[in-house]
Amino acid sequence: AQSVTQLDSQVPVFEEAPVELRCNYSSSVSVYLFWYVQYPNQGLQLLLKYLSGSTLVKGINGFEAEFNKSQTSFHLRKPSVHISDTAEYFCAVSEGGGFKTIFGAGTRLFVKA
Amino acid sequence: GAVVSQHPSWVICKSGTSVKIECRSLDFQATTMFWYRQFPKQSLMLMATSNEGSKATYEQGVEKDKFLINHASLTLSTLTVTSAHPEDSSFYICSAVGPYNEQFFGPGTRLTVL
Numbered sequence: 286a287q288s289v290t291q292l293d294s295q296v297p298v299f300e301e302a303p304v305e306l307r308c309n310y311s312s313s314v315s316v317y318l319f320w321y322v323q324y325p326n327q328g329l330q331l332l333l334k335y336l337s338g339s340t341l342v343k344g345i346n347g348f349e350a351e352f353n354k355s356q357t358s359f360h361l362r363k364p365s366v367h368i369s370d371t372a373e374y375f376c377a378v379s380e381g382g383g384f385k386t387i388f389g390a391g392t393r394l395f396v397k398a
Numbered sequence: 399g400a401v402v403s404q405h406p407s408w409v410i411c412k413s414g415t416s417v418k419i420e421c422r423s424l425d426f427q428a429t430t431m432f433w434y435r436q437f438p439k440q441s442l443m444l445m446a447t448s449n450e451g452s453k454a455t456y457e458q459g460v461e462k463d464k465f466l467i468n469h470a471s472l473t474l475s476t477l478t479v480t481s482a483h484p485e486d487s488s489f490y491i492c493s494a495v496g497p498y499n500e501q502f503f504g505p506g507t508r509l510t511v512l
C-alpha cells in the first residue's frame with residue numbers, strides 16, 4: 286500500500302530565505318508524485334507533478350522538486366520565499382496509471398517578515 | 399485551466415437533517431470524480447470514488463448509507479450527508495479527473511452541523 290510522510294508539520298522561515306519541505310513516500314509500484322498548495326478555506330492548487338522523465342521538476346510560483354527514487358523522496362524547494370507563500374503544502378502520490386491519490390499530513394509554511 | 403466548482407461553499411444545518419453538496423466540472427467532462435473530507439489542520443482523506451453511470455466506490459471505514467454519492471452526468475457529482483450529526487462537520491472537497499488524467503480540485507464546502 287502507498288503512504289506519504291511529510292516530515293515537518295510546520296516550517297517557519299523568514300522572507301527571502303530558501304525553504305525545503307520534505308516528503309517521503311512508500312509504494313511497491315511506480316508512482317506519480319505531486320505537490321499541492323492550500324490557502325485558508327480554499328481547495329487545492331497543483332504546484333507541480335512528477336510523472337516520468339527528468340527528476341527535477343519545476344512548478345508554479347518558483348517552486349521546484351526533485352524525485353529521488355533511491356531515497357523515495359520528493360522534496361519541495363524554493364530559493365527565496367515571499368509572505369504570500371504562507372500556506373499549507375501537501376505532498377501526494379498515486380500509483381502509475383491510476384487516479385487514486387494519497388495525501389501526506391501537510392506542512393504549514395509560515396513566512397515571516 | 400480546468401475549473402471545478404462546488405455548491406454550496408458553506409452550509410450550516412441542524413442535527414438529523416440531510417445536506418447535499420454538488421461538484422461540477424465547468425469546462426470538461428469527468429467520468430471520474432473523488433470526494434475527500436478534511437478536518438481542521440489535517441490532511442485530505444479520500445472518502446469515495448465517483449464514476450459516472452455506476453455506483454461509487456467507498457474507502458474502508460466510510461459509511462455508504464450515510465454519505466450518498468450520485469454521479470448522474472459527466473459534469474456533476476453530488477454528495478449527500480444523510481442524518482447529519484456534529485461529528486460530520488468538516489471541509490468536504492471534490493476533485494474531477496480531466497481529459498489528460500489530471501485531477502482538478504473544487505474550492506471545498508464547509509459543513510457545520512449544530
